[in-house]
Amino acid sequence: LQTSTIVDQEIKELVIPIDNVAHVQLGNSLEHALLVLVKSGYSAVPVLDLSFKIKGLISKTLILDSILGMERIEYEKLADHHVEEVMNSKVPRMKDTDTFTRALELSINQPFLCIENDEGIFIGILTRRAILALVYRHVRK
Amino acid sequence: LQTSTIVDQEIKELVIPIDNVAHVQLGNSLEHALLVLVKSGYSAVPVLDLSFKIKGLISKTLILDSILGMERIEYEKLADHHVEEVMNSKVPRMKDTDTFTRALELSINQPFLCIENDEGIFIGILTRRAILALVYRHVRK
Numbered sequence A, B: 001l002q003t004s005t006i007v008d009q010e011i012k013e014l015v016i017p018i019d020n021v022a023h024v025q026l027g028n029s030l031e032h033a034l035l036v037l038v039k040s041g042y043s044a045v046p047v048l049d050l051s052f053k054i055k056g057l058i059s060k061t062l063i064l065d066s067i068l069g070m071e072r073i074e075y076e077k078l079a080d081h082h083v084e085e086v087m088n089s090k091v092p093r094m095k096d097t098d099t100f101t102r103a104l105e106l107s108i109n110q111p112f113l114c115i116e117n118d119e120g121i122f123i124g125i126l127t128r129r130a131i132l133a134l135v136y137r138h139v140r141k
């Protein structure tokens, strides 16, 4: 794995474009968000506002945690609450011109990263899977 | 990143030992399993039998998917079904003596791997986080 080659990797090529990224809107109910998460099969997805700007992340864990009562999970609360109240607004984001090393560093604690272009427009996500597959290709060389 | 050093990494040192691994039992109800998953905060955990052998993986996604009806998520079904009916029994497992390259390859498609010793006893899990942190330390050298 020649460091010089892996660190020169452009992250643009690894990004899943926004058209293929499941997401929810700020104002969605938790019930709707949980249905999107269950139907997509993903643990967590980005939360966008109406102009497609990234606002946060929502996950099955955050939604279920917010309705966990003393004895049981209180499902009836899902319809009364909204994504904005429960989402994690500290979203790991990077520019598509940042280095691969920076993407590797952020992916240590984040299953995926939200990628923006120079004007701050959300262009897609970079997953741990894409980073690990690239590292494996280099190690095999 | 001298390939010679990263591929020589012992995976034993990266394993989260079984005492620190959240898990459920085969016979648990889905209701109990979902509570363990929500309280631990993990998306997925190993399923063990009574002699601590790995039998499969269970996740919030698999549980919620199994009770997804036409219109809504049918939570009342959770108490009637058991982990064994819903778990994924194709568990990614490796020996603690396998190579780091093998762990890297398996982690491309699996958030964590179940690690066994030579006698087939479950000793812990290896996470993508541990693999990514190691790769990052090497790239930085």
Ligand SMILES: Nc1ncnc2c1ncn2[C@@H]1O[C@@H]2COP(=O)(O)O[C@H]3[C@@H](O)[C@H](n4cnc5c(N)ncnc54)O[C@@H]3COP(=O)(O)O[C@H]2[C@H]1O
Pocket: A016, A020, A021, A022, A023, A040, A041, A042, A043, A044, A045, A046, A111, A112, A125, A127, A128, A129, A130, B043, B108, B109, B110, B111
């Ligand atoms: N439908 C599917 N087909 C094949 N493999 C699947 C899959 N769903 C999940 N996986 C596998 O499981 C890993 C964990 O998925 P999870 O949903 O927990 O965690 C995912 C999910 O929260 C998010 N994600 C991935 N792709 C997404 C997309 N198109 N839209 C929105 N979120 C996505 O990024 C996290 C990391 O994704 P990553 O690919 O590294 O890692 C994925 C992938 O290796």
Ligand SMILES: Nc1ncnc2c1ncn2[C@@H]1O[C@@H]2COP(=O)(O)O[C@H]3[C@@H](O)[C@H](n4cnc5c(N)ncnc54)O[C@@H]3COP(=O)(O)O[C@H]2[C@H]1O
Pocket: A043, A108, A109, A110, A111, B016, B020, B021, B022, B023, B041, B042, B043, B044, B045, B046, B111, B112, B125, B127, B128, B129, B130
């Ligand atoms: N309590 C916590 N404290 C700090 N960071 C946390 C955390 N819970 C989750 N994370 C972060 O989120 C990532 C995804 O967690 P997830 O629960 O979807 O997916 C986890 C979970 O399904 C499983 N896992 C990790 N540690 C576990 C444990 N002690 N017992 C059982 N399963 C575990 O392995 C998957 C990958 O774990 P990994 O560490 O690579 O990746 C973790 C970690 O980077």
